[in-house]
Amino acid sequence: MSRSEEQGTWETDAPPPLPDGFDTEDVQRARSGAGPHFHRRYSVRIADPELDAEELMRLVQADPDRPAPSEFGTFQKVRGREGEMRVNDEYVVRMPGPWDGPVRVVGTTPRSFRLATLEGHLEAGQIEFSVSGHSPLEFRIETWARSGDKLSELLYDRLRMSKEIQMHMWTSFLERVVRLSRGRREGRLAIRTRKVDPPAPIDRARQLDAMRERGVNFDLLPREHHTRENGWRVDDVRQPLPPGSFDTASRIARNYDFAEPSIVEGVFDRDEPLERRTMLLVLHFHGLRIPVGVRVGEVYDEPRTLDGREGHVFGWNYRTLEGHVERGQMDWQVWRFPDDQVLFRISSLSQPSGGGNPFIRLGFRLVGRREQLRFLHMTAARMARLTTAAAAARTSSAR
Secondary structure: OEEEEEEOOHHHHOOOOOOOOOOOOOEOOHHHOEEEEEEEEEEEEEEOOOOOHHHHHHHHHHOOOOOOOOOOOEEEEEEOOOOOOOOOOEEEEEOOOOOOEEEEEEEEEOOEEEEEEEOOOOEEEEEEEEEEEOOOEEEEEEEEEEEOOHHHHHHHHHOOHHHHHHHHHHHHHHHHHHHHHOOEEEEEEEEEEEEEOOOOOOOHHHHHHHHHOOOEOOOOOOHHHOOHHHOOEEEEEEEEEOOOOHHHHHHHHHOOOOOOOOOEEEEOOOOOOOOOOEEEEEEEEOOEEEEEEEEEEEEEEEEEEEOOEEEEEEEEEEEEEOOOOEEEEEEEEEEEOOOOOEEEEEEEEEEEOOOOOHHHHHHHHHHHHHHHHHHHHHHHHHHHHHHHHHHHHHHHHHO
């Protein structure tokens, strides 16, 4: 083996972005892990293979357990059809001891596939398997990850125990891929590691305290003044939810658990009453982390009419604070109707605030609207997934 380790940077060694259409529920992203970030590449050259690159990758995708070294780990499919690999399929990598690693398929091509780690995995990040060239072929395993928690960091980076297990697992995987190709290894296995030191911790509590000192950044005029003709963006997104899920959806709404975490991270004191609560929102915008503030305005739980239908609504809204890149208000509502139909509704009005960093303002002007709409629709879809999963769990426990 040829091994090297060098200092990396987040700009060059960050994991690739997660694509649209990928289910991000329960994904452990690198930023949520502990300790340093590692970008590792394991590769082998294969001379005189009887299979071409796409034939070899087709075999690995059909059954990634085939080249997996059973003494270190096995792939067991837990979601999706056997004999094929598609986006959002899931596997558990079974390893000796308490090391089982759940993963989800991020994407596939004829010559590659990429996986993301899920909650409970020792690592937080992604791994990609790819093959290139003709003769020789090059098969590569590339990982971008941090330890999943402090204990995993201790075992991986400080004691180096799980780091060595991982190295032996993937180098053994490469050796078995060579045999699967019916070729021979050319030269040494190459292992390159780039280590990125963890970022300085951000004091979110202090940022939240700073937001509490700020006021709302727009005039609270009657809603009929906030129209498209007056320069406001007005959105109304509606998502049907499972019948009978009103209480579950209301709880999710109250706790802000519906927010798509890949786009907005909510920081607030959960012991603080919802009424008049100040919240720090960290916007994830093309690699940037932009802290902004909002404050809860109204909270309501009462009979109302929607499009001529009598119903009951639980809802609340928050309003943007000074320093936010936008100004406006979002209402989060859960509706229940007499026929037990349940609806999640996001009603919002917004416009650029003209404040904040000029480069960020320019970025929002160019692509902010697209990201805003993406957040609305992904949040509605997340609420549907959460309530559907809760309904399925109730049905299962009742059997």
